[in-house]
Amino acid sequence: MLVDYKFMTDLAEVKKVVIFLHGFGADGQDLISLAEFYAKELPNTAFYSPTAPSSTPFGMGYQWFSDNNWTFRDKDGIEKAKNILEEYINSIVEKHNIEHKDVAVVSFSQGTMTSLYSLPRFENKLAGLVAYSGLMMWQEELEEGNYNKFPVIFYHGINDEVVPYEGSVQAEQELEKLGFNDTTVELEEGLEHGISLQGIQKTTKFLKRILLTD
Numbered sequence: 066m067l068v069d070y071k072f073m074t075d076l077a078e079v080k081k082v083v084i085f086l087h088g089f090g091a092d093g094q095d096l097i098s099l100a101e102f103y104a105k106e107l108p109n110t111a112f113y114s115p116t117a118p119s120s121t122p123f124g125m126g127y128q129w130f131s132d133n134n135w136t137f138r139d140k141d142g143i144e145k146a147k148n149i150l151e152e153y154i155n156s157i158v159e160k161h162n163i164e165h166k167d168v169a170v171v172s173f174s175q176g177t178m179t180s181l182y183s184l185p186r187f188e189n190k191l192a193g194l195v196a197y198s199g200l201m202m203w204q205e206e207l208e209e210g211n212y213n214k215f216p217v218i219f220y221h222g223i224n225d226e227v228v229p230y231e232g233s234v235q236a237e238q239e240l241e242k243l244g245f246n247d248t249t250v251e252l253e254e255g256l257e258h259g260i261s262l263q264g265i266q267k268t269t270k271f272l273k274r275i276l277l278t279d
Contacts, residue, residue: 083276085112086170087173129179201240
């Protein structure tokens with residue numbers, strides 16, 4: 066089971082869950098601070114931020130799958146990460162006695178790559194995905210009707226030199242081709258490889274819509 070960080074201050078009852086997936090070389094602590102912002106608008110919501118299952122080859126931080134000489138083309142690794150995440154999310158759903166539709170994912174960089182691969186292939190569909198600063202891989206494997214379709218908001222800095230913003234633009238286009246009908250891309254001028262207050266504000270509105278609107 067993944068080691069995680071939690072934010073559940075004074076919750077009498079958990080009705081919704083947000084799970085953060087960090088980027089390459091970080092750990093679960095990296096994104097859990099975002100919960101303080103999101104929690105203001107998401108009542109009865111628990112926040113979890115697991116640490117990826119393996120350490121990086123540099124001995125600093127963790128990875129969801131191998132960077133594979135900076136190509137990040139590690140099919141076996143990302144498939145293993147998908148299976149680990151699915152088991153982890155299933156355990157949280159069971160723990161809080163909620164449904165998978167009550168769970169959203171917020172991901173960054175390699176966490177977004179992992180999310181875009183994993184969520185369509187899960188057995189159960191989640192509420193949706195906030196995809197910061199990432200890209201999509203192996204989408205050609207998805208067959209019409211044989212995967213989950215869910216709302217996605219992409220948020221990316223135009224000045225990102227680590228993962229160029231075109232990654233989000235192309236991923237959104239690929240999802241549209243696959244029949245996803247609730248996707249959008251938000252690009253921020255001047256933002257590099259990171260998450261801004263403006264991004265948090267815009268994605269908060271998205272999370273409220275997918276989690277709190279019946």
